[in-house]
Amino acid sequence: MNLSALLHGHDHDVLHGDPGVPVTEGMTFDAGQVRSGSLYIAVPGHEEGGPGGITRALERGAVAVLVEDGGAPEGGVPEGGVPEGWAAGQACVVRVADTRVAASLVASRYYGEPGRAMDVVAITGTNGKTSVSYMVESALRLAEGAKVGVIGTSGSRIGQERIPMPRSVLSTPESPDLHYLLGHMRDRDTGSVVLEATSMGLVQSRLDHVPVDIGVFTNLTQDHLDDHGTMAHYKDAKLRLFGGLCDRAVVNADDPVSAEILALMPRAVTTYGLDAPADYRASDLVVDAVGSRFTLHHDGRKYPAAIPVPGRFSVSNALAALAVCHLLGHELPALVAALDRMPPTPGRLERFTTARGVCVIVDYAHSPDSLEKVLATIRGFATGAVITVFGCGGDRDTTKRALMGEIAGRHSDLCVLTTDNPRDEDPERILDQIVPGLMSTATPFHRVADRRAAIACALSAARPGDVVLVAGKGSEPHQIVGELLLPFDDMSVVRELAAAAG
Secondary structure (H helix, E strand, C coil): EEEHHHCCCCCEEEEECCCCCCCCCCEECCCHCCCCCEEEEECCCCCEEHHHHHHHHHHCCCCCEEEEEEECCCCCCCCCCCCCCCCCCCCEEECCCCHHHHHHHHHHHHCCHHHHCCCCEEEEECCCHHHHHHHHEEEEEEHHHEEEEEECCCCCCCCCCEECCCCCCCCCHHHHHHHHHHHHHHHHHEEEEEECHHHHHHHHCCCCCCEEEEEEEEECCCCCCCHHHHHHHHCCCHHHHCCCCCCEEEECCCCCCCHHHHHHHCCCCCEEEECCCCCEEEEEEEEECCCCEEEEEECCEEEEEEECCCHHHHHHHHHHHHHHHCCCCCCCCHHHHHCCCCCCCCCCCEECCCCCEEEEECCCCCCCHHHHHHHHHHHHCCCCCCEEEEEECCCCHHHHHHHHHHHHHHCCCCCECCCCCCCCCCCHHHHHHHHHHHHCCCEECCCCCCCHHHHHHHHHHHHCCEEEECCCCCCEEEEEEEEEEEEEEEEHHHHHHHHHHH
8 A cells, every 4th residue: 555545634744755655564663673665653752763763764675754743853854844864765754743643544544444344342441451351352252262352461362372573562552563463363353352452552542543342441540650640641541542432331330430431422331330330230249269259230130150360359350341242242141151261361360379388379460559459359368378579660650659568568467579670760769669658557578679589588488378479560471670671470480489499
């Protein structure tokens, strides 16, 4: 498809070259990924590209470049046109108002608007996105043998078949990657796709041209203030999904934000909840170490239900998944039966019992709300001591660190404070900011910056019947230290240490 067709109807200015040039090798924000025939999109501020990567992209064979309005050398193309040093005839250069908005459109068109061939479900909220997506996939696959695509924090897959993508691909991929994945899933005869819609993915227009059939809202609690500044801005980012990007909505009636979504989409909202009146509601909850049992209420009928995951929040996630699948036209009794058989979600209340009888739980909980919910669930079934291994991510919201320390201390008998993904921060400085919260509870704690050593410390302190929670990273396969991605998987480390201990 040529560049002119990709941009048809979208305001743009041709600064240089022929807009009829064919784009044959896809598009990218990363100058290092450009191939001969590619469209390079110079997104300001993008780590692997931006306006500063244009020369490199042209050297690698880009046939066209999209640039943004702006006058500063690093902010866009000068008003006068093409900067010096770009050889005439080298590529077509087109200026648009916002490269991310344009990227969403051209990527969708390049891959043939793949979302239109499938049912697309987009899940947003602070917590629960990954769990709900796994539950939707499991319910449809187990109930009806459906082929379902999943795009999110744990990568991309069709059923159990992984789709290889670079490690840099985000939970909500950038537009070129997202539409590539949707196209791949369409071409593999996938009937439904469920994807995680992060707040940054929404504000950066990555879903602007994805035809979302059902948008799901799970909850809103403190997180990502490093990106959004205030909770109000964070909420507004989430609400973008329901301001015209989805046809129908499934929302958590127990969260006050649901009222705002109802106002935005008054005739297209289905609710679920544990406490508030809702279209899909649960009662009679019984939670133990191996799962949760409850009664599902819908449309005047009751269904006995169970999931192999403990916790009230897990039941809430299951209600969201059931509502989504039922709205897509699948039979509710079969869906309820399938949820009881679903495999565990990697890194979400994932359990392992050592030979000594210590229960170890690995969970992604990395916000105050998620940590509190996981620990409250564990306290509900633990018969021995609760030992918590946790830290906080570097270069992220610092205001939650002491709060998470207080929550961990309040719900634990012993804490082992360690690194999460320190990124470019000094790990010891991060621990310094968590300690005041822990100290306010008087719960004893150890400070072990090395994460492997911290897990070993917790396991050695545990006695038969105790529960060790390793929180913060879930199924992440690496630890981010500076610019390095160091291989590290919490559950793998737990198993290795437990085997070595005998």
